[in-house]
Amino acid sequence: xxxxxxxxxxxxxxxxxxxxxxxxxxxxxxxxxxxxxxxxxxxxxxxxxxxxxxxxxxxxxxxxxxxxxxxxxxxxxxxxxxxxxxxxxxxxxxxxxxxxxxxxxxxxxxxxxxxxxxxxxxxxxxxxxxxxxxxxxxxxxxxxxxxxxxxxxxxxxxxxxxxxxxxx
Amino acid sequence: xxxxxxxxxxxxxxxxxxxxxxxxxxxxxxxxxxxxxxxxxxxxxxxxxxxxxxxxxxxxxxxxxxxxxxxxxxxxxxxxxxxxxxxxxxxxxxxxxxxxxxxxxxxxxxxxxxxxxxxxxxxxxxxxxxxxxxxxxxxxxxxxxxxxxxxxxxxxxxxxxxxxxxxx
Numbered sequence: 001x002x003x004x005x006x007x008x009x010x011x012x013x014x015x016x017x018x019x020x021x022x023x024x025x026x027x028x029x030x031x032x033x034x035x036x037x038x039x040x041x042x043x044x045x046x047x048x049x050x051x052x053x054x055x056x057x058x059x060x061x062x063x064x065x066x067x068x069x070x071x072x073x074x075x076x077x078x079x080x081x082x083x084x085x086x087x088x089x090x091x092x093x094x095x096x097x098x099x100x101x102x103x104x105x106x107x108x109x110x111x112x113x114x115x116x117x118x119x120x121x122x123x124x125x126x127x128x129x130x131x132x133x134x135x136x137x138x139x140x141x142x143x144x145x146x147x148x149x150x151x152x153x154x155x156x157x158x159x160x161x162x163x164x165x166x167x168x
Numbered sequence: 169x170x171x172x173x174x175x176x177x178x179x180x181x182x183x184x185x186x187x188x189x190x191x192x193x194x195x196x197x198x199x200x201x202x203x204x205x206x207x208x209x210x211x212x213x214x215x216x217x218x219x220x221x222x223x224x225x226x227x228x229x230x231x232x233x234x235x236x237x238x239x240x241x242x243x244x245x246x247x248x249x250x251x252x253x254x255x256x257x258x259x260x261x262x263x264x265x266x267x268x269x270x271x272x273x274x275x276x277x278x279x280x281x282x283x284x285x286x287x288x289x290x291x292x293x294x295x296x297x298x299x300x301x302x303x304x305x306x307x308x309x310x311x312x313x314x315x316x317x318x319x320x321x322x323x324x325x326x327x328x329x330x331x332x333x334x335x336x
Contacts, residue, residue: 001298002280002298003172003173003176003280003298004171005171007298007302008171008302011302011303012302012306012307015303046214046318046321047321111171112169112170127336128169131336134175134179135183135333135334136333136336138176138306138310139180139183142307143314143329146311146314146315146318147314149311150315150318153214153218154214154322156215161308164311165304165308165311168295168299168300168303168304
């Protein structure tokens with residue numbers, strides 16, 4: 001298989017989002033075993049001015065959904081941020097995986113050079129597709145996924161890096 | 169510019185490692201201002217069985233160095249893990265950036281299909297270059313870089329995600 005915009009987006013997101021869903025499942029099992037309200041885990045943050053777990057998961061999903069749609073020349077659908085349980089967050093992850101798996105490699109032809117417009121702090125910002133994926137999307141996607149993992153590790157959930165990386 | 173093994177490795181690592189060095193610099197300034205021994209920051213962890221900040225930075229560097237060398241068909245050099253100060257960690261980052269910048273795009277011709285062998289828990293594991301970069305290296309690299317950021321945020325250092333992402 002060739003290096004391509006597809007190879008560094010859809011399968012990368014699908015894999016890490018699947019791992020993130022399983023990590024959340026371990027968080028739910030931990031909460032049940034320790035008789036912790038799962039809402040406590042979902043509201044945890046590593047610093048008062050960082051996003052809580054729920055938002056970290058939503059944002060990771062939205063970077064994947066947004067990137068794949070935009071690189072394929074579509075406007076990404078907007079989804080409501082209304083999850084209040086771990087199961088609902090896992091459902092958002094599953095919807096994200098389903099959405100991005102709908103974009104096959106052919107949809108990414110020429111995506112390197114496609115102009116992508118995103119809104120950052122209310123201002124439209126334009127990127128070439130390659131810079132968008134390599135320097136904006138991948139760092140942001142992994143930042144939020146790793147921070148979700150870090151929050152659960154900090155909360156005492158038994159996880160190892162293998163849960164984050166999965167089988168390669 | 170085309171999507172390529174080079175485009176998703178060297179410039180991605182250079183950018184995030186440069187940001188990580190600046191993040192560590194903000195950690196050092198914070199320690200000085202608050203009269204905290206910087207060694208306290210370097211030893212901080214998000215969980216007792218997670219690596220401390222020093223190791224997170226070393227491992228991020230080593231994933232970048234190892235990936236670029238192996239994808240270019242070389243065995244990566246081994247560097248001693250002997251940093252005890254923030255400045256020394258920044259020096260390791262600078263050496264890593266210098267090392268990987270020595271590999272130009274032509275060194276990655278055919279790297280997608282090149283068989284890469286790494287040792288995981290004492291066992292040799294083989295990957296095709298593309299799977300190695302997309303599914304092992306990038307997730308690991310960003311995992312350790314983001315966790316280094318998360319440790320410093322948790323320690324109270326004033327940082328924002330823009331410090332991690334930089335200018336795209």
